[in-house]
Amino acid sequence: METRVIRLVKTLAAGAIMVIAVVMVLSLGRRMFESELLALALDRPSSVSIDEVDMWGRRYDGDDIPTGAILHASLNRRMIRLLWPAIQDAVPQLTGYGRVGKDFVSRHAEGSGMTGTEAIGRYGLDEGLITQTAIRFQDAAEGAQDREVTKNVLYAGPEGISEVPAESLGRFGDVLWRPSYDGDVIGLDRWRRAFFRIDFEGRRVDWGPPVQDDSFQPIQIGRIARNDFALNVWWETPSEAHASATQKTGGANETPSGALAVRHHDSPVRLQWETEGVALVLDRSGTIWRLDRAALAVVGKAGEMPFIKPHDLLAYDVRVAVGEGASYQGVVVADVARTGCGIGLFAYDDDGRLLEGEGDAMSPSSRPGGYALLIGKYIVENLYPPVLAAGSFAAGHHCDAIRSLHGVFLVPNSVFGWRGRTFVERSSLKARFFALLVLAPPVGLGAVLGWLVARDAKQRGLASRSRKAWFVTTMMLGLAGYVMWRLVRPGEVMVTCSECGRLRRTELAVCQHCGASWQASAPLAWRVVEGVEMEDAAVGQDAGEPAAT
Amino acid sequence: MRKLVLMELDRVGLVALLLLTAVGLLMAFAAVTGFYYPWHDSSRPPVGSPEELVVVLLVATVVVPLISTVLGWLQTDYDRRWNLTAYVSTRATTRGRMLAARLIVGGLIIVASIALMVLAVAAMFHAFPRLLPVDATILVAIFVTMLAAALPAYAAGLVMGWSQIGRLRILVLLGLLLVILLAVLMMGSRPRAWITLAVLAVAMIGWLHHRYVHQPL
Numbered sequence: 001m002e003t004r005v006i007r008l009v010k011t012l013a014a015g016a017i018m019v020i021a022v023v024m025v026l027s028l029g030r031r032m033f034e035s036e037l038l039a040l041a042l043d044r045p046s047s048v049s050i051d052e053v054d055m056w057g058r059r060y061d062g063d064d065i066p067t068g069a070i071l072h073a074s075l076n077r078r079m080i081r082l083l084w085p086a087i088q089d090a091v092p093q094l095t096g097y098g099r100v101g102k103d104f105v106s107r108h109a110e111g112s113g114m115t116g117t118e119a120i121g122r123y124g125l126d127e128g129l130i131t132q133t134a135i136r137f138q139d140a141a142e143g144a145q146d147r148e149v150t151k152n153v154l155y156a157g158p159e160g161i162s163e164v165p166a167e168s169l170g171r172f173g174d175v176l177w178r179p180s181y182d183g184d185v186i187g188l189d190r191w192r193r194a195f196f197r198i199d200f201e202g203r204r205v206d207w208g209p210p211v212q213d214d215s216f217q218p219i220q221i222g223r224i225a226r227n228d229f230a231l232n233v234w235w236e237t238p239s240e241a242h243a244s245a246t247q248k249t250g251g252a253n254e255t256p257s258g259a260l261a262v263r264h265h266d267s268p269v270r271l272q273w274e275t276e277g278v279a280l281v282l283d284r285s286g287t288i289w290r291l292d293r294a295a296l297a298v299v300g301k302a303g304e305m306p307f308i309k310p311h312d313l314l315a316y317d318v319r320v321a322v323g324e325g326a327s328y329q330g331v332v333v334a335d336v337a338r339t340g341c342g343i344g345l346f347a348y349d350d351d352g353r354l355l356e357g358e359g360d361a362m363s364p365s366s367r368p369g370g371y372a373l374l375i376g377k378y379i380v381e382n383l384y385p386p387v388l389a390a391g392s393f394a395a396g397h398h399c400d401a402i403r404s405l406h407g408v409f410l411v412p413n414s415v416f417g418w419r420g421r422t423f424v425e426r427s428s429l430k431a432r433f434f435a436l437l438v439l440a441p442p443v444g445l446g447a448v449l450g451w452l453v454a455r456d457a458k459q460r461g462l463a464s465r466s467r468k469a470w471f472v473t474t475m476m477l478g479l480a481g482y483v484m485w486r487l488v489r490p491g492e493v494m495v496t497c498s499e500c501g502r503l504r505r506t507e508l509a510v511c512q513h514c515g516a517s518w519q520a521s522a523p524l525a526w527r528v529v530e531g532v533e534m535e536d537a538a539v540g541q542d543a544g545e546p547a548a549t
Numbered sequence: 550m551r552k553l554v555l556m557e558l559d560r561v562g563l564v565a566l567l568l569l570t571a572v573g574l575l576m577a578f579a580a581v582t583g584f585y586y587p588w589h590d591s592s593r594p595p596v597g598s599p600e601e602l603v604v605v606l607l608v609a610t611v612v613v614p615l616i617s618t619v620l621g622w623l624q625t626d627y628d629r630r631w632n633l634t635a636y637v638s639t640r641a642t643t644r645g646r647m648l649a650a651r652l653i654v655g656g657l658i659i660v661a662s663i664a665l666m667v668l669a670v671a672a673m674f675h676a677f678p679r680l681l682p683v684d685a686t687i688l689v690a691i692f693v694t695m696l697a698a699a700l701p702a703y704a705a706g707l708v709m710g711w712s713q714i715g716r717l718r719i720l721v722l723l724g725l726l727l728v729i730l731l732a733v734l735m736m737g738s739r740p741r742a743w744i745t746l747a748v749l750a751v752a753m754i755g756w757l758h759h760r761y762v763h764q765p766l
Binding site (some may be wrong): 006009010012013014015016020021025027084085086087088089095405408 | 582607678685690724727728732733734735736737738739741745748749752753756758759762
């Protein structure tokens with residue numbers, strides 16, 4: 001006989017296995033539909049261009065072509081990688097130097113490959129100190145066996161730089177930092193509320209004035225980008241645009257294959273990630289600020305990520321437009337929306353004013369099969385356990401775009417998350433009510449399955465309390481709850497009840513339907529007899545036997 | 550308990566050997582291609598974790614759980630065929646202890662195989678040092694994921710071994726393995742994947758305990 005505890009353990013174990021199994025399979029289905037939708041977005045010419053704009057105040061045509069420069073942004077095929085975290089983790093490891101992130105630079109001092117000297121540096125943050133590890137690597141001379149390797153580590157703190165992690169260097173607080181192209185490190189100490197620059201070569205640490213504005217909450221400094229492999233941003237000068245327009249009809253928006261392409265053959269303007277005099281700082285609100293690298297103070301707005309906050313974007317890439325004499329001309333902001341099917345491109349001048357902006361979003365109707373994929377995704381999402389659907393609805397508003405995309409149990413990127421965001425953003429009661437209606441299909445399905453389980457449980461003789469518990473559990477877990485019941489429900493041996501005629505369980509003292517006991521009722525005082533039986537009775541009567549009544 | 554453990558160890562020695570051989574071969578491949586060549590036959594400066602090592606570890610993340618399933622299956626299958634539990638039950642022990650001995654042996658073999666890989670990787674980095682210290686975070690994450698995936702896979706093998714092999718059993722087992730690999734694929738080598746896999750392992754062991762304790766002799 002199973003004890004209560006054993007039954008509970010068995011039920012919980014089956015529940016956990018079923019919920020995980022069902023959610024994993026549904027999640028795989030969701031991801032596949034999402035992959036296909038993204039592939040549709042990538043299959044079309046999905047670039048955004050800003051043309052006919054007197055970009056950054058002047059024309060660079062140099063000939064008689066009366067057009068402005070053209071700025072492009074397009075989705076990159078590699079963005080499919082974003083959907084699969086395991087692949088996203090593995091790919092950086094399999095492409096050269098592994099996970100190097102921001103803190104790695106490689107410089108060839110002289111020569112290269114087998115014959116030269118190579119210096120490799122890595123920056124890191126170690127217990128409040130920013131470190132620079134420089135390795136000098138001398139290849140073996142011809143005929144010699146050993147290579148010569150020298151290593152030098154420098155530690156930088158708020159008070160200075162040393163070869164040992166001395167206490168006198170002080171320690172940085174909560175620090176946001178990034179090495180620049182020139183080897184210096186620019187950062188913000190959030191505790192001290194001031195920017196700093198570390199010059200490892202000159203062995204000095206400079207500080208800027210304290211930041212006064214408390215609402216200023218930087219999240220990125222220097223290179224402003226997120227998953228930038230998902231985007232191509234490039235710039236065509238008028239003559240290039242003219243040439244490509246004449247070479248291929250309608251092919252100006254074609255995506256260049258491979259890595260980011262920045263073309264600038266006949267233009268003094270370059271699109272760069274960084275520039276000499278200015279470092280960019282991204283605020284949590286999406287505003288991009290200009291930091292004077294010499295004064296280490298914010299000198300003005302550079303631009304912004306319009307409409308959408310950075311954490312709601314799947315990818316973004318901010319480029320600095322640098323003109324003649326390394327002059328700052330403005331910034332270009334390209335971003336990809338949360339769903340991955342919308343792209344935006346915005347150009348700002350040197351005062352942070354929006355020059356031009358373009359956006360493009362793929363609607364399912366724009367490609368054949370788009371609606372079918374969307375409906376398939378919707379059906380799969382509605383098979384999710386209602387409790388997780390409700391959680392996704394609630395989490396939709398807070399969740400970061402990348403975490404939403406990688407959600408397995410909670411799926412803020414689903415239709416539930418999308419309506420959840422509507423629920424929070426709209427104040428109208430009607431809009432909120434309609435947003436809530438998105439939960440009706442999974443809850444309805446859960447209720448139907450719960451009713452089926454409760455009915456089956458009654459047939460199997462479960463007590464009223466257990467039946468209610470099973471109804472609620474199945475309603476919360478949906479399909480997973482139903483499969484769980486099928487796994488753990490008690491086995492049954494049924495016989496026909498002599499009282500009500502329905503199937504009753506043998507191990508119960510009373511019928512679960514009518515409450516009759518096993519004791520047979522008193523025989524009836526009369527019964528219906530068939531014609532033949534009546535004749536037999538008549539014969540018996542003739543023979544002197546008592547007639548049946 | 551000691552005797553029970555030794556008895557289990559005696560029975561699954563062959564599978565343990567298979568697991569260790571697979572691990573050894575993978576490590577040898579990584580050692581030669583990822584560590585030996587960059588220092589001796591390549592112009593590439595040895596920086597960071599070698600790609601070959603990462604590939605080997607990713608392959609091992611699939612291979613180790615698969616062999617763990619076979620290990621679990623064989624342990625239970627052997628018991629079922631030879632009616633071992635019925636025999637051992639005549640001695641002064643309980644089914645709980647028998648199951649514990651089985652789990653200890655299986656768990657130890659899996660942990661030992663992964664520990665061997667960790668030692669091999671550490672030895673490789675020691676013998677062929679990299680120019681810059683390696684960011685060990687991803688390597689540690691892969692090893693933890695491997696262990697987290699191997700344990701529920703092993704438990705799935707143990708659960709499924711109770712019945713005679715048939716199409717349905719194989720399908721259910723493949724389904725469970727698919728769920729485990731999907732958890733890794735869709736959550737990556739990250740803590741939430743480890744937690745999910747750990748919950749799955751505990752649930753399967755709970756289910757197994759229930760089945761084992763209530764198995765008629």
